[in-house]
Amino acid sequence: MKHVALVLGALLAGAPLTARATVFEDGNSAAPPQADAAAQAEAPPPGWDALSPQQQEKLAQLDEAGLQALAGKMDRGEALSDDEKMIAEGLATLMTAEFDGKLTYQTGDIKVGDGLATLHLGQDYRFLGPADARRVIEEAWHNPPGEQPLGMIVPAKLSPADPRGWGVVVSYVEEGHVDDADAAGIDYDELLAQMKEATEKENESRKAMGFPAMHLVGWAEPPHYDQARHSLYWAKELGGDEGGENSLNYAVRVLGRKGVLELNAVSGMSQLADIRPEMEKIYGLVEFDDGNRYSDFNPDIDTVAAYGIGGLIAGKLAAKAGLFALLAKGGKFIVLAIVGLFAGIRAWFTRKKD
Numbered sequence: 001m002k003h004v005a006l007v008l009g010a011l012l013a014g015a016p017l018t019a020r021a022t023v024f025e026d027g028n029s030a031a032p033p034q035a036d037a038a039a040q041a042e043a044p045p046p047g048w049d050a051l052s053p054q055q056q057e058k059l060a061q062l063d064e065a066g067l068q069a070l071a072g073k074m075d076r077g078e079a080l081s082d083d084e085k086m087i088a089e090g091l092a093t094l095m096t097a098e099f100d101g102k103l104t105y106q107t108g109d110i111k112v113g114d115g116l117a118t119l120h121l122g123q124d125y126r127f128l129g130p131a132d133a134r135r136v137i138e139e140a141w142h143n144p145p146g147e148q149p150l151g152m153i154v155p156a157k158l159s160p161a162d163p164r165g166w167g168v169v170v171s172y173v174e175e176g177h178v179d180d181a182d183a184a185g186i187d188y189d190e191l192l193a194q195m196k197e198a199t200e201k202e203n204e205s206r207k208a209m210g211f212p213a214m215h216l217v218g219w220a221e222p223p224h225y226d227q228a229r230h231s232l233y234w235a236k237e238l239g240g241d242e243g244g245e246n247s248l249n250y251a252v253r254v255l256g257r258k259g260v261l262e263l264n265a266v267s268g269m270s271q272l273a274d275i276r277p278e279m280e281k282i283y284g285l286v287e288f289d290d291g292n293r294y295s296d297f298n299p300d301i302d303t304v305a306a307y308g309i310g311g312l313i314a315g316k317l318a319a320k321a322g323l324f325a326l327l328a329k330g331g332k333f334i335v336l337a338i339v340g341l342f343a344g345i346r347a348w349f350t351r352k353k354d
Contacts, residue, residue, distance in 0.1 A: 047097025055090035166267035174259035176305035
């Protein structure tokens with residue numbers, strides 16, 4: 001329920017929903033046309049139909065004082081009544097739906113990069129482009145600003161903003177052809193100790209930017225390298241100073257001719273049993289296009305990376321390493337586009353009564 005408590009905190013800090021603007025890819029914004037605004041005024045909040053009749057009734061009766069009292073109880077860790085749990089879960093559902101409605105999903109075969117690779121997603125998974133992926137990472141999962149990824153793979157029937165949701169962040173690092181000769185001789189216990197030390201040093205930068213420290217707890221899945229496919233995977237368990245459920249970072253690396261395609265699944269640790277088989281499926285859906293495969297490497301003209309498999313796992317990717325190598329999910333759900341959701345709900349009820 002901690003997720004819901006933080007959602008309530010965001011709701012209490014918001015401005016009226018009627019004042020919101022549309023934000024475009026270039027960062028500019030504009031107020032909605034009058035006709036659209038009128039239509040929005042008559043429509044129920046996104047996600048309203050997903051609520052039970054009992055939740056709808058309780059939310060209709062809720063006022064700001066009741067919302068403040070509910071948030072206070074949750075912040076103090078006090079037990080909630082069944083009605084309070086119903087209200088809190090209903091508000092979280094509405095906020096998730098509001099955020100999800102601003103995302104553009106794609107399905108089928110997805111081309112990423114400029115002729116770099118293809119993701120054969122079918123109908124089981126959906127794809128979010130670079131801007132939407134970054135929006136999820138920074139606004140819904142509350143991570144520090146970082147490099148814009150190529151996109152994100154998410155399950156077809158679950159929003160990445162949902163408390164149960166997860167996503168696979170897709171990015172590409174072109175720093176040369178990675179020689180895999182060291183794969184068989186890596187001491188993963190020693191490597192883990194080095195990674196823990198590096199993570200603690202990175203926390204100084206995180207805290208300076210106003211983000212809580214994160215700590216590498218250990219392997220959630222030890223590293224495995226597939227020599228035939230030139231791919232490897234591992235999973236890390238991460239804990240934060242804010243408490244709550246630890247985060248899971250499940251990583252897949254597909255080696256190519258000139259660089260590495262990175263797939264990072266981010267979820268809560270309780271979802272490890274669900275994420276593991278999903279990553280095994282996604283692992284087989286990624287394919288470098290002709291000319292970019294590992295076997296296309298030409299030693300006469302192509303550059304060799306300064307690190308091998310061990311360095312790849314440790315995250316020693318020049319400027320790509322460090323602060324933004326660790327993603328968290330399950331922290332503060334701060335969605336900047338969803339200001340004043342509760343005020344919007346109250347305004348809608350008022351219009352209905354009028």
